Structure formats: structure tokens, C-alpha cells
Amino acid sequence: MNAYTVKSFQALVKREYWEHRGAMFITPMAMAAFFAGIMILGALTGDGLTVNEHKFSFLDHLPEAVEKFEGIDQEERSKGVQIGLYAPMVLFGFVMLIISLFYTLGSLYDERKDRSILFWKSLPISDTTTIASKFISVCILIPALYFVVIAAFQLFLLLFTTVGAWFGGSSGVTIWASSNLFGVLFNCLMSLIVASLWLAPIWAWLMFASSWAKKVAFLWGTLPIFLISIAEGWIFHSSNFIEMVGIRIASGFAILNSNMNNLLGGDMFDVPVWNWYQTFGNMEFWMGLFVSAVFLAGAIYTRRHRDES
Amino acid sequence: MTNLIEARGLSKSYGSYQALKSVDFSVARGKIVGLVGPNGAGKTTILKAILGLTSYEGELKVLGLEPDRQRHEIMQKVSFIADVAVLPRWLKVENALEFVTEVHPNFNLERAKYFLSKTNIPMKAKVKELSKGMVAQLHLALVMSIEAELLVLDEPTLGLDILFRKEFYNQLLTEFFDEGRSILVTTHQIEEIENLLTDLLFIRDGKIILDASMEEIADKYIEVMVSKENAEKAEALNPVMQRDVFGRKVYLFEGVSREELELLGELHSPSVADLFVAKMKEGK
Numbered sequence: 001m002n003a004y005t006v007k008s009f010q011a012l013v014k015r016e017y018w019e020h021r022g023a024m025f026i027t028p029m030a031m032a033a034f035f036a037g038i039m040i041l042g043a044l045t046g047d048g049l050t051v052n053e054h055k056f057s058f059l060d061h062l063p064e065a066v067e068k069f070e071g072i073d074q075e076e077r078s079k080g081v082q083i084g085l086y087a088p089m090v091l092f093g094f095v096m097l098i099i100s101l102f103y104t105l106g107s108l109y110d111e112r113k114d115r116s117i118l119f120w121k122s123l124p125i126s127d128t129t130t131i132a133s134k135f136i137s138v139c140i141l142i143p144a145l146y147f148v149v150i151a152a153f154q155l156f157l158l159l160f161t162t163v164g165a166w167f168g169g170s171s172g173v174t175i176w177a178s179s180n181l182f183g184v185l186f187n188c189l190m191s192l193i194v195a196s197l198w199l200a201p202i203w204a205w206l207m208f209a210s211s212w213a214k215k216v217a218f219l220w221g222t223l224p225i226f227l228i229s230i231a232e233g234w235i236f237h238s239s240n241f242i243e244m245v246g247i248r249i250a251s252g253f254a255i256l257n258s259n260m261n262n263l264l265g266g267d268m269f270d271v272p273v274w275n276w277y278q279t280f281g282n283m284e285f286w287m288g289l290f291v292s293a294v295f296l297a298g299a300i301y302t303r304r305h306r307d308e309s
Numbered sequence: 310m311t312n313l314i315e316a317r318g319l320s321k322s323y324g325s326y327q328a329l330k331s332v333d334f335s336v337a338r339g340k341i342v343g344l345v346g347p348n349g350a351g352k353t354t355i356l357k358a359i360l361g362l363t364s365y366e367g368e369l370k371v372l373g374l375e376p377d378r379q380r381h382e383i384m385q386k387v388s389f390i391a392d393v394a395v396l397p398r399w400l401k402v403e404n405a406l407e408f409v410t411e412v413h414p415n416f417n418l419e420r421a422k423y424f425l426s427k428t429n430i431p432m433k434a435k436v437k438e439l440s441k442g443m444v445a446q447l448h449l450a451l452v453m454s455i456e457a458e459l460l461v462l463d464e465p466t467l468g469l470d471i472l473f474r475k476e477f478y479n480q481l482l483t484e485f486f487d488e489g490r491s492i493l494v495t496t497h498q499i500e501e502i503e504n505l506l507t508d509l510l511f512i513r514d515g516k517i518i519l520d521a522s523m524e525e526i527a528d529k530y531i532e533v534m535v536s537k538e539n540a541e542k543a544e545a546l547n548p549v550m551q552r553d554v555f556g557r558k559v560y561l562f563e564g565v566s567r568e569e570l571e572l573l574g575e576l577h578s579p580s581v582a583d584l585f586v587a588k589m590k591e592g593k
Binding site for chain 1: 357360362363364380381382384385388389390391392395396397398399400401404407408409411412413414448452
């Protein structure tokens with residue numbers, strides 16, 4: 001790998017960001033802004049709400065709530081705050097995986113559809129570098145961008161509750177002290193990346209499908225999975241393949257939310273749950289990366305030798 | 310190395326259809342070569358083979374390298390415009406410059422900025438916001454700023470109006486072309502570039518049927534405007550083509566001496582378009 005390959009690679013990853021800024025960054029930002037807006041609006045107008053003819057005031061209840069919160073055992077309190085901070089991961093992580101799905105499906109198909117591949121191929125960039133940049137985009141870049149938004153939203157949550165604490169007559173320091181903020185942030189970043197790496201064989205498969213799909217990349221990506229399952233059902237009267245795919249995907253979600261799951265007592269999922277660092281010790285994780293490499297090699301070969309007309 | 314492209318026995322089949330039938334040709338440094346042929350004759354296949362975009366049989370060397378195995382190296386010294394509208398629609402002009410600067414070792418950013426400053430293209434605009442002519446200008450500015458030895462153009466001005474087309478080739482000639490470089494171009498608007506070309510390649514049904522410099526063509530092919538009374542004499546010399554112009558006949562001769570033809574009437578060099586029509590009809 002010479003210096004130009006490294007520079008090209010960086011330029012290619014940036015290129016992916018330029019093309020997909022909407023899905024990679026604007027979408028989660030808009031979600032975060034939406035939820036933050038609703039919470040602020042709720043706080044501003046929620047006071048003086050009338051429920052069943054009882055006038056209900058948050059302001060009146062805040063001192064009580066703050067007192068209760070600060071009275072809880074320290075360990076339980078920290079748990080509660082951390083669960084609150086991890087909670088947005090459920091939704092943001094889900095959206096990230098959906099967006100990664102569509103990103104990989106279009107990754108090598110869209111450029112052929114709009115014929116811009118003829119422009120990309122007029123530049124001295126190897127197919128290997130191009131496909132590596134797209135794979136890294138889905139496994140690292142997208143998780144990193146979602147992390148930035150999630151982190152910003154978590155800070156907002158802390159600030160929001162701190163202001164609430166002020167109205168309840170407390171400084172709010174206990175919230176921050178109980179938050180384990182840096183630990184939570186680090187766990188979030190790693191969970192997002194490791195979950196995406198865990199799902200790498202799925203991304204690589206979809207990229208491969210995307211490289212040879214003539215039309216409707218979505219069908220080329222999903223139909224073979226169902227056809228194999230149906231064939232397996234006919235021939236062996238079993239359903240191992242589709243179960244394997246299903247468990248893989250479910251485990252991806254489990255890794256994503258393992259932090260919250262463990263704090264909640266560990267029964268959020270029906271599949272075994274590993275923390276991000278436990279995932280590295282799992283053979284299936286490394287096998288997945290190996291399978292990804294095979295699919296990526298297929299995608300590189302297809303992009304290199306496909307006859308564009 | 311004087312030949313930038315060398316093809317020996319270049320062949321390509323799509324299933325049972327033979328798109329190229331053992332073609333030989335070369336493109337020397339400092340030439341502007343027009344590759345001309347009807348649709349489906351194999352022009353695009355030749356260009357794709359040169360650019361490493363398709364597999365082929367036979368021997369093909371571009372800058373001394375093999376396109377099907379050394380594409381990456383070749384593309385540092387070769388640039389191409391394959392079609393008018395292949396710039397990605399979502400790309401911003403300024404990002405296009407940034408990107409090519411970072412991935413291309415032979416790209417000159419200052420030159421590209423200079424070319425763009427002469428147009429009305431806003432740096433912040435996305436390609437989809439530009440007119441078709443502007444997209445072509447942008448693509449040309451990018452390509453002309455690459456210190457390439459070989460430039461391949463496949464219908465680069467298709468769908469552009471005449472002003473853009475003239476300007477396109479004009480710029481290419483004044484700002485890009487020199488003795489160290491070669492341009493290989495295919496186009497249907499051959500009459501617009503015939504004064505530019507140094508060499509001509511005609512292709513029909515996957516075979517090269519004419520491979521000559523413009524001087525050789527001027528020597529070999531002569532058009533004579535003949536009055537009615539000399540028509541029989543002219544036809545005795547086996548013209549390759551004839552047409553009627555204002556009651557007089559125009560005959561196109563191949564390999565007949567000037568002295569002999571001067572006796573029949575006024576001599577002209579045939580236009581490439583007329584020569585093309587004559588060659589395409591030959592033997593059919």
C-alpha cells in the first residue's frame with residue numbers, strides 16, 4: 001500500500017459521505033432534533049396539565065422526584081441513569097442498521113444505474129480500493145457518525161434532566177456523577193462498530209449482490225436467501241439456513257443493545273447476548289469476517305470484469 | 310515508444326457474435342485519430358478494450374502495458390470521457406475537484422480552476438443543477454487538467470448544441486493537445502472534427518477497412534466535379550462513388566493519379582463524411 005493508495009482510500013470514504021450524507025448524518029440528526037424538541041416542548045407546556053379533573057403540575061412534583069432520586073442507593077441510581085442514556089441506542093441503532101442495509105444494496109448498483117461508474121473508472125483507483133472504502137464506510141464510518149449524534153443526544157438528556165433538577169432544588173451534580181458518561185460513550189461507540197462488524201457477512205453479501213444485480217438490487221440481495229431456505233426445506237426438511245441468518249441479525253441487535261440489556265438484568269433478547277468485547281472472543285465473529293472477505297472478493301471481481309455498456 | 314496504442318489480432322466475441330475480428334492498428338504519439346464506423350461496428354468495443362473495461366483476445370498494448378491486467382497503471386496516464394452524462398448527479402463541483410486532486414497523481418488543480426473560471430459553473434453547485442453543456446464543460450475541465458498521454462473520447466459532445474461542440478474541440482486543441490500526446494475520438498458528427506484529425510480509422514462489421522493519415526487520404530482519394538460530357542470518361546476510371554450536384558456529377562476516385570483526373574474537371578479533397586459513405590457501401 002503506497003501513500004497514494006492511502007490518500008485515494010481516504011478520498012473514497014469521504015466520497016461515500018458526500019453521496020450519502022442524508023442517510024448517514026442528516027437522518028439521525030433530524031431524529032435527535034425531533035425528540036429533543038418534543039421533550040423541550042413537553043416540559044414547557046406540560047406544566048399545568050389537567051388529567052381527570054386533577055390539575056397536575058410537574059413543577060410541584062419535581063422536588064419530590066429529585067428527593068426520591070437522590071435517596072436511592074448509589075449503585076441503583078447509576079444503573080438507572082445509564083439505562084436512560086443507553087435507551088436511545090435501541091432506536092438509533094435500529095435506524096442505522098436499516099440505513100446500512102440500503103447503503104450496501106445500492107453501493108455497487110447505483111453507480112451502474114446512473115452510469116457514473118464510467119467516470120469513477122476513468123480515474124486510477126483500483127476496484128479493490130473502491131470496494132474496501134465502501135465496506136469500511138458501512139462498518140466504521142456509519143457507526144461513527146451515528147455515534148456522534150447519539151453522544152450529542154445523550155449530552156442533551158443529561159442537560160435536560162439537570163435543568164429539571166434545578167427546578168427541583170438540586171444542583172443536578174448527582175445525575176452527572178451517576179452517569180459514568182465516558183464509559184457509556186465508549187461502550188456506545190464500540191457497540192455500534194462491533195454490531196456492524198458482526199453483521200459484516202450480510203453487508204458483504206448485499207454488496208456482492210449489488211455488484212451483479214441487473215435490476216432491483218433488493219430482490220437480487222434477498223431472493224437467493226429465501227430460495228436457499230426453500231430448497232433446504234424441500235430437500236432436508238430443515239430450516240438451518242434461514243435460522244442462521246435470522247439469529248445472525250438478531251444477535252447484531254443484541255450486541256448493539258448489550259449494555260442496556262446487561263443493566264436491565266439480561267433478558268431483553270431471546271438470543272445469547274455478548275458485550276462488544278465478548279464478541280471478539282466469539283469464533284462466529286471471525287468466521288463472519290472470513291465469509292465477508294469471500295463475498296467482497298466476489299464483488300471486486302464482478303466490478304473489475306463486468307462489461308459496462 | 311512512439312506508439313501509444315498497439316493492437317495485433319485484437320478480437321472480441323459476445324457469445325457467437327464477433328464484435329471485433331482480429332483487428333490490427335496503432336496510434337502514434339502526437340496524433341489525433343478519428344475512429345469512425347456505423348453503430349454496432351465495434352468502435353465502443355475497441356475503446357473499452359483499450360481502457361481495460363472489457364476482456365479481449367489477441368495482443369493489445371497501451372503505453373506498453375496490457376489493459377486487461379494493468380488497468381490501474383494505465384489509468385494514471387490515460388483519461389477518457391465515455392459519455393456526456395456520466396458525472397454523478399449528487400457530486401458538487403468543488404468536491405469533484407477535491408476528489409480528483411486526491412486520487413490522481415497527475416491532476417493539476419490550478420489548471421482545472423483556471424478552466425472553470427472561464428465558465429459560468431458555480432463551485433458550490435451539484436452536477437444535477439448544471440445544464441448539459443455545463444456538465445460537459447466541467448468534465449472537459451477535469452480531463453484537460455490531467456497530465457495524460459492518451460485521451461479517449463467516445464461521443465463526447467452527443468446532445469450538446471453546436472456552440473458547445475465547437476468550443477469543446479477548440480479548447481481541446483488549444484489547451485490540451487501537443488506532440489507528446491494522442492487523442493482517440495469516436496463521433497457521429499464527423500464533419501465537425503475532420504479538420505482536427507491527423508489520422509482516420511474506419512471500422513465496419515468488426516474490421517478496420519481504412520487506416521490512413523489525412524495526407525495519405527488526400528493523395529489517394531480525389532473527388533472530381535465532372536460536366537455531363539465527360540461523365541462517360543470518368544466512369545471508365547472506376548469511381549468508388551458518384552453523386553449529382555446541380556446538374557453536374559461528382560465522382561470519388563481511389564488511387565487514380567491527379568494528372569489523369571485533372572483532365573476531367575475540378576479536383577477536390579473529399580469530405581470524411583463522403584469518404585465514409587463510399588467506404589461503407591463498398592462491396593455491399
